[in-house]
Amino acid sequence: MDQQKYVLSFYIKNGVKTDMKRIGVLTSGGDAPGMNAAIRAVVRKAIYHEMEVYGIYQGYSGLINGNIKKLELGSVGDIIQRGGTMLYSARCEEFKTKEGQAKGIEQLKKHGIEGLVVIGGDGSYRGAKALTEQGFPCVGVPGTIDNDIPGTEYTIGFDTAINTVINAIDRIRDTATSHERTFIVEVMGRDAGDIALWTGLAGGAETILIPEEKFEMKEIIKRLERGQERGKKHSIIIIAEGVCSAVEFASQLKEMANLETRVSVLGHIQRGGSPTAFDRVLASRLGSRAVELLMEGKGGRAVGIERNQLVDYDIIEILSKPHKVNMDMYKLSTELSI
Known part of the structure; x- marks a missing residue:
């Protein structure tokens, strides 16, 4: 894809800075801790460089409906530690159509917005x-707890x-130990197993099930039996929601091995809470870099981090690449859970 297609030369000034004076920012799709830190970075970075910033509320739905307000320095005060997103989020089927997109662009033009920062996951990128x-x-x-966006390590x-x-x-293991039970913990991850893999390895789970790797129930039963012997x-079994439901898996274990288990579905608790220091710093760096790219007259980019260095790629090329889970980590988890 020719990158020059997305370099808007009429914004460029002296080959570096631009005459872009007004940008927008929105969050879309599932919320993620650290989105507020990214919004804060976008707003303050832009204002520092004498640009105006407009917040678009309720994602692409709000864009179509013109729910757009100017943001000041104080608008993003005291939000860096808050989970969720101050701009709110919403799904929008209409924006998937050409007509919906045209309405969105019309609203951007109406408010004089010349560039847009989109914080979200795969659907937001689309x-x-x-x-x-x-x-x-x-x-x-990239703002999503699933860690499933290509072009960035996190x-x-x-x-x-x-x-x-x-x-x-850790808390479930305490009660599992007290009652000598096998617990099945279902975590988020419809198409990506990163949450299950990382938490299973860090939490010492005996079995980790991810969408990217098939499993044999007989082998899992053998592993549990070896442990009992x-x-x-x-035991703790971590299962990503994209594999199957924990309740369904528990039913299969009962049927095949007459094994009583307890199920915990963590659900949306995984999306909430105050962001960690890592997420606050990551969001601040990525949000600031997004503004810099717009200042350079570059659109159609996706920012990320690789080996602790900021990177950016063609957003169209990024969406054509599949997400890959770290299979070396998966192999390690099986070796350590013998």
Whole structure:
């Protein structure tokens, strides 16, 4: 894809800075801890460089409906420690259509917004891609607890989510030990197993089930039986929601091995809470870099972090690449859970 298509030369001044004076920012899709820190970074970075920033509320739905307000320095005060998103979020089927996208662009033009920062996951990026293809400069910032966006090693919210899950696993292990039971803990991850893999490895789970890897129930049963033979009284099984429901899995264990289990579905608790220091710093760096790209006259980009260095890629190319889970970590988890 020719990158020059997305470099809007009429914004460029002296080859570096731009005449862009007004940008917008929105959050879309599932909320993630650290989104507020990213919003704060976008607003304050832009204002520092004498640009106006407009917040678009309720994601692409709010964009279509014109729910757009100017943000000042004070608008983003005291939000860096808050989970969720001050701009709120909403799903929007209408924006998937050309008509919906045209309405959104019309609202951007109406408010004089010249560039847009989109904070979210895969669906949010697809909206930014659609705007980019129609000539409106957008920069994507990866905000999702699933850690499933290509072009970055970490997404905003992932670190907080896995720490939330780890705290839950530690507590569940206490009661599993006391009652000598096997617990099945279901975590988020419809298409990506990162949350299950990281928390399972960090939490010492005996079995980790992820969407990227098939499992054999007989092998899992053998592993549990080997543990019992050496005197093990309890076990923790971590299952990503994309594999199957924990209740369904528990039913299969009961049917095949007559094994009584207890199920904990952590659900949306994984999305909430104050972001960790890592997520706050990551969000601040990525949000600031997104503004810099717009200042350079570059749209159609997606920012990320690799080896602790900020990177950016063509957002269209990013969306064409599959997410890959770290299979070396998965192998390690099986070796350590013998």
